[in-house]
Structure formats: C-alpha cells, structure tokens
Amino acid sequence: DAKTTQPTSMDCAEGRAANLPCNHSTISGNEYVYWYRQIHSQGPQYIIHGLKNNETNEMASLIITEDRKSSTLILPHATLRDTAVYYCIVQKGNYGQNFVFGPGTRLSVLP
Amino acid sequence: DAEITQSPRHKITETGRQVTLACHQTWNHNNMFWYRQDLGHGLRLIHYSYGVQDTNKGEVSDGYSVSRSNTEDLPLTLESAASSQTSVYFCASGNLDEQFFGPGTRLTVL
Numbered sequence: 001d002a003k004t005t006q007p008t009s010m011d012c013a014e015g016r017a018a019n020l021p022c023n024h025s026t027i028s029g030n031e032y033v034y035w036y037r038q039i040h041s042q043g044p045q046y047i048i049h050g051l052k053n054n055e056t057n058e059m060a061s062l063i064i065t066e067d068r069k070s071s072t073l074i075l076p077h078a079t080l081r082d083t084a085v086y087y088c089i090v091q092k093g094n095y096g097q098n099f100v101f102g103p104g105t106r107l108s109v110l111p
Numbered sequence: 112d113a114e115i116t117q118s119p120r121h122k123i124t125e126t127g128r129q130v131t132l133a134c135h136q137t138w139n140h141n142n143m144f145w146y147r148q149d150l151g152h153g154l155r156l157i158h159y160s161y162g163v164q165d166t167n168k169g170e171v172s173d174g175y176s177v178s179r180s181n182t183e184d185l186p187l188t189l190e191s192a193a194s195s196q197t198s199v200y201f202c203a204s205g206n207l208d209e210q211f212f213g214p215g216t217r218l219t220v221l
Contacts, residue, residue: 034209036210041215042212043215044154044201044212045212049208049209087153099210101154103152103153
C-alpha cells in the first residue's frame with residue numbers, strides 16, 4: 001500500500017475553512033484515499049474517501065489532484081469540535097480494508 | 112441503532128495472566144479488526160477477520176490471538192500479559208467503504 005505524508009500539526013480559526021494536505025506520490029491506480037479523524041481518546045471516525053473525483057459529504061470535501069499524488073481534506077467551517085488528529089490513508093478498494101494508520105495531522109481549531 | 116461495543120472499558124492485570132477483551136457489533140459486518148494505540152504511535156493492526164472462522168495476523172500479532180465463532184463477536188486474548196502490552200485497544204468492524212470503531216479498552220499490565 002502507498003505511504004502518505006502529512007504535516008504534524010496545523011491550526012485553524014473557528015469558522016474558517018480547514019485545509020489538510022496529504023501527499024501520496026506512490027499511489028497506484030486502484031488505491032483509494034481515505035480520511036479518518038480521532039477526537040481525543042475516542043475511536044477513529046470515518047470522514048470521506050475517493051478514488052480520483054472530488055467528493056463531498058455532510059462533513060467535508062475531498063480534493064484529489066489530477067495526477068492523484070496528493071489530496072486535500074477541507075472542513076468548510078471548522079468548529080472547536082473539529083479539533084482532532086486527522087489520518088490520511090491510501091488503501092486498495094478491496095474487501096479487506098487492512099488500513100495502515102500513520103501519525104496523522106493534529107488539527108487545533110482556535111476560538 | 113447498530114453499534115459496536117467493547118468491554119471492559121478499563122482493565123488492570125498482572126504480568127503473566129490471560130486476559131480477554133470483548134468486542135461486539137450489531138452492524139452485521141463480516142470484517143472485524145483489532146488495533147492497539149500507544150503514545151507516539153498511530154493505530155497498529157493486531158488481528159483481523161473477514162468472516163466466521165476466518166482470522167488473520169496483523170502488524171503486531173505476537174502475544175495475541177482471536178477467534179471468530181459468529182458474525183457479531185471478535186474477542187482478543189492476551190495469552191500471557193506483558194507490560195509491553197499496556198495500551199489502548201480499539202476494535203472496529205466495517206463494510207467496503209468504512210470502518211466503525213468502538214470506544215476503546217484501556218489495558219494496564221503491572
């Protein structure tokens with residue numbers, strides 16, 4: 001599975017958009033980009049995933065570059081409750097979902 | 112509502128004891144997973160199962176075992192607990208698109 005690179009930490013002002021980048025330069029054609037987050041001491045929570053098209057749901061938007069070597073998770077109006085560690089995972093879209101969680105990005109939403 | 116639960120939520124045990132952590136899901140998912148999370152590390156996969164009677168080793172499976180006798184449960188057993196197994200343990204179940212995580216079990220081995 002392709003490895004990912006994320007910044008260690010980021011800050012964002014409450015009410016502003018939070019843009020979390022992820023590099024996955026060795027991604028292969030059948031690998032999806034998944035985003036999860038983990039709020040302090042809770043289990044991780046699924047946010048969104050995509051293959052090559054941009055995706056949007058009620059939580060966030062996922063922008064994947066045309067060459068698929070990087071992506072950005074966008075939280076359009078960050079709130080204090082969005083403070084969490086965000087994990088970008090690249091995984092084949094197969095039955096197993098054997099995810100590899102890296103260290104992620106610690107997002108702090110500031111009042 | 113469907114859910115995934117773990118028990119106990121907190122456990123203190125002694126070195127050398129056998130410990131079993133329970134995981135129960137009502138999503139009817141075939142896939143179930145056990146992870147551990149330590150300070151300074153992300154989640155690391157211990158064991159996983161794709162269905163009844165199926166079990167597979169993950170990245171850090173030494174000292175752990177699982178069994179899958181039904182769809183709902185995947186208990187994790189520490190055969191002889193060691194201090195290095197002090198950690199927070201998360202169980203998850205999933206479909207093709209996402210995994211749903213339990214609340215975690217904090218295990219301390221003294």
